[in-house]
Amino acid sequence: MRPGPESDLIDHLPRLRRYARALTGDAARADDLVQDTVERALVKQALWRPGSDLRAWLFTVMHNLFVNQMRAARPPDAALDEAPDMPVNGGQMDALAARDLHAALLRLPETQREVLLLVGLEQFAYAEAAHVLGVPVGTVMSRLARAREQLRRDLAGEAAIPLKVVK
Amino acid sequence: MTERVREDELHAYVDGQLDEARRLAVEAWLAASPADAARVRDWAQQNRALHAAFDPVLNEPLPVALARLPQRDGARKPWKMAVAAAFAVAASGLLGYAAGLRSAAEAVPVRFVQDAAVAHAVFSPEVRHPVEVDASQSAHLVGWLSKRLGAPLHAPDFGALGFELLGGRLLPGETGPVAQFMYQDAAQRRVTLYVRRDATGNRETAFRRIHENGLEVFYWIDRGFGYALSGALDAARMRALADAAYRQLARGEAADG
Numbered sequence: 001m002r003p004g005p006e007s008d009l010i011d012h013l014p015r016l017r018r019y020a021r022a023l024t025g026d027a028a029r030a031d032d033l034v035q036d037t038v039e040r041a042l043v044k045q046a047l048w049r050p051g052s053d054l055r056a057w058l059f060t061v062m063h064n065l066f067v068n069q070m071r072a073a074r075p076p077d078a079a080l081d082e083a084p085d086m087p088v089n090g091g092q093m094d095a096l097a098a099r100d101l102h103a104a105l106l107r108l109p110e111t112q113r114e115v116l117l118l119v120g121l122e123q124f125a126y127a128e129a130a131h132v133l134g135v136p137v138g139t140v141m142s143r144l145a146r147a148r149e150q151l152r153r154d155l156a157g158e159a160a161i162p163l164k165v166v167k
Numbered sequence: 168m169t170e171r172v173r174e175d176e177l178h179a180y181v182d183g184q185l186d187e188a189r190r191l192a193v194e195a196w197l198a199a200s201p202a203d204a205a206r207v208r209d210w211a212q213q214n215r216a217l218h219a220a221f222d223p224v225l226n227e228p229l230p231v232a233l234a235r236l237p238q239r240d241g242a243r244k245p246w247k248m249a250v251a252a253a254f255a256v257a258a259s260g261l262l263g264y265a266a267g268l269r270s271a272a273e274a275v276p277v278r279f280v281q282d283a284a285v286a287h288a289v290f291s292p293e294v295r296h297p298v299e300v301d302a303s304q305s306a307h308l309v310g311w312l313s314k315r316l317g318a319p320l321h322a323p324d325f326g327a328l329g330f331e332l333l334g335g336r337l338l339p340g341e342t343g344p345v346a347q348f349m350y351q352d353a354a355q356r357r358v359t360l361y362v363r364r365d366a367t368g369n370r371e372t373a374f375r376r377i378h379e380n381g382l383e384v385f386y387w388i389d390r391g392f393g394y395a396l397s398g399a400l401d402a403a404r405m406r407a408l409a410d411a412a413y414r415q416l417a418r419g420e421a422a423d424g
Contacts, residue, residue, distance in 0.1 A: 010229075013229055014224070014225040014226075014227075014229070015225070017224050017225075017227070017229075018221050018222065018224040018225055021221055021224050022217065022220070022221045101216050101217070101220050102220065116213075116217075117217065119182055120182070120213060120214040120217050121214070121217040121218065121221060123182070125184060126179070126182075126184060141175050141178065144178055145174060145178065148178070148209075148210045148213060149206075151213055152206070152209045152210070152213070155209075155213075156209065
């Protein structure tokens, strides 16, 4: 077997799948995204420089595909990067929903979700995450801070709401 | 006195991306700043929650087409189509499996071979639980599967061909229980032997071969059993394994005896 991107690629598949699952919140969509990523990577493998970080490159390919999907699914004037933070809700139903990490993740704007997952789950260094996403490190840090604070409000909201005793 | 730390450094502390000196500075700061310490604790908890929620994906079997990628480096014609087709086959195979009797009218061996291929695709990429009973208990394994199939089974010995028995499992088949034995070579390539009682009373013993999306399946029927050997190896190697299995099973010799 010839060593090359393909044989190395398989080592990265489990992590690509983990990231895609967390990013999309849906197993079938996630595997579609992984499949698209692999196909794209194989078509473009000439662009990958041996010796450079294959993992980061694969995540970059996946990021670009994900952004294109999001763009296609969104009205043209709502730029992805300017996606507003979701309003913070305090109602009881929302607090119950927030119990679910998955739901809380999906309420994050995609740009913040990507940073949070690349750093918190995939353990990329900040500079690597910036490279994958094609943004400055400062942007990674500000998105990370916003994502973590929103998640904190979302997940803590439940605990912070005092139980009402119904008489 | 503690030195003020930057917000970014609190994050870098959580993510283990600080050098030693700054890490100590942040720890000193946190010791004196309960509010920041609480935020940092929550962020670290978020990272742990992400791992707890999504790390199990790492141990899921890969979709069959992705699992086979490294073995396809030679003839890489229409990659996209090959990958897409294999996905579709895996998905439709599983659907067919779940739908049960949908294709009961088909010729028996086709369905049997398809089930064998699907069982191979589902279980051979398993990292943690490829088999129900591992080869260290081979006597128990073979005894158990024989009992469930209602006839004495044997697991062929592929040691001379570089494949060791990993173990086996019991599966539901079209006409009753099916046994799957799994073997692995030094390069961690896996082949599975799928065995069922042959209900049709067919005495046919010729090898037949199906090649589908990189997966070779050799199947034959011999003395009341139907066998299908599946693996993503070249045909010559698969043929050698099938020959060995056929010869041993015909003589009643095997890894378990």
